Amino acid sequence: NTRVTVATLRERKETKTPITMLTAYDYTMASLLDCAKIDMILVGDSLGNVILGYDSTIPVTVEDMIHHGRAVCRGAQYSMVVIDMPFMSYQISAEDAVSNAGRIMKETQAQAVKLEGGIEILAAVKKILAAGIPVIGHLGLTPQSVNQLGGYKVQGKDQMAAQKLMDDAKALAQAGVSAIVLECVPAKLAGTITAAISVPTIGIGAGNACDGQVLVVNDMIGLSSGFSPKFVHKFTDMNTLVLTAVADYKQHVTSRQFPAEQHTFKISDEIIGKLY
Numbered sequence: 001n002t003r004v005t006v007a008t009l010r011e012r013k014e015t016k017t018p019i020t021m022l023t024a025y026d027y028t029m030a031s032l033l034d035c036a037k038i039d040m041i042l043v044g045d046s047l048g049n050v051i052l053g054y055d056s057t058i059p060v061t062v063e064d065m066i067h068h069g070r071a072v073c074r075g076a077q078y079s080m081v082v083i084d085m086p087f088m089s090y091q092i093s094a095e096d097a098v099s100n101a102g103r104i105m106k107e108t109q110a111q112a113v114k115l116e117g118g119i120e121i122l123a124a125v126k127k128i129l130a131a132g133i134p135v136i137g138h139l140g141l142t143p144q145s146v147n148q149l150g151g152y153k154v155q156g157k158d159q160m161a162a163q164k165l166m167d168d169a170k171a172l173a174q175a176g177v178s179a180i181v182l183e184c185v186p187a188k189l190a191g192t193i194t195a196a197i198s199v200p201t202i203g204i205g206a207g208n209a210c211d212g213q214v215l216v217v218n219d220m221i222g223l224s225s226g227f228s229p230k231f232v233h234k235f236t237d238m239n240t241l242v243l244t245a246v247a248d249y250k251q252h253v254t255s256r257q258f259p260a261e262q263h264t265f266k267i268s269d270e271i272i273g274k275l276y
């Protein structure tokens with residue numbers, strides 16, 4: 001058994017070996033990321049935007065996360081699978097939070113859950129950890145709070161907000177989370193937080209000093225419609241590849257070039273001749 005575990009994450013921080021994390025929402029993509037030995041696969045609630053066509057993560061349900069989480073887990077043998085707890089599945093009470101986290105772990109066989117927030121959700125984090133479930137934190141731009149944040153923008157820029165991020169990161173680390181995602185945070189602040197805690201930080205739009213990096217896989221392969229944030233690097237352009245292939249398919253079908261001889265099944269002329 002060579003799967004990446006919470007112990008691997010700790011060791012990566014100690015040896016300063018960057019942790020690689022990408023999202024996936026289905027079996028095929030999970031199999032590819034697993035084959036490439038990506039350390040962590042996140043079944044992000046970005047599922048709502050990327051796969052389900054919502055304009056935020058707020059409508060995503062526990063059932064959605066379990067449905068896609070199960071598919072991802074079937075494709076991952078090496079990578080550690082982390083599943084996002086969706087909006088309102090952990091904010092109501094610590095009891096409700098551990099019950100939902102337990103359902104997600106039981107029904108998907110994932111290795112950890114991720115929750116957005118710091119000191120506000122500490123009771124829920126502690127209760128989930130006490131049940132033996134590894135937790136990944138998520139601070140900075142927390143998309144489930146988009147309506148309170150007033151949009152998707154950089155967080156922690158003034159003294160008070162920067163201090164709150166530091167306090168939240170320390171509180172989560174102290175509680176025993178296995179890693180903390182820092183989203184859309186100034187690079188120097190992310191670096192200072194990373195140096196201040198013993199738990200690995202995983203950045204997205206948070207600079208190069210974090211202990212690891214995460215991106216939405218559709219963003220980094222250019223397979224997405226619409227807006228791409230400043231922190232994304234497109235490592236390939238799947239939109240163009242798919243559009244070219246689909247146009248080619250259409251041309252081959254309408255011109256009857258496809259299917260060709262090698263794609264077809266044979267039958268004897270004798271049988272055809274006796275048909276009436």
Ligand code: KIV
Binds near residue numbers: 046
């Ligand atoms: O849902 C998601 O994809 C995430 C990552 C961007 C960290 O939470």
Ligand code: NA
Binds near residue numbers: 084
């Ligand atoms: Na998320």
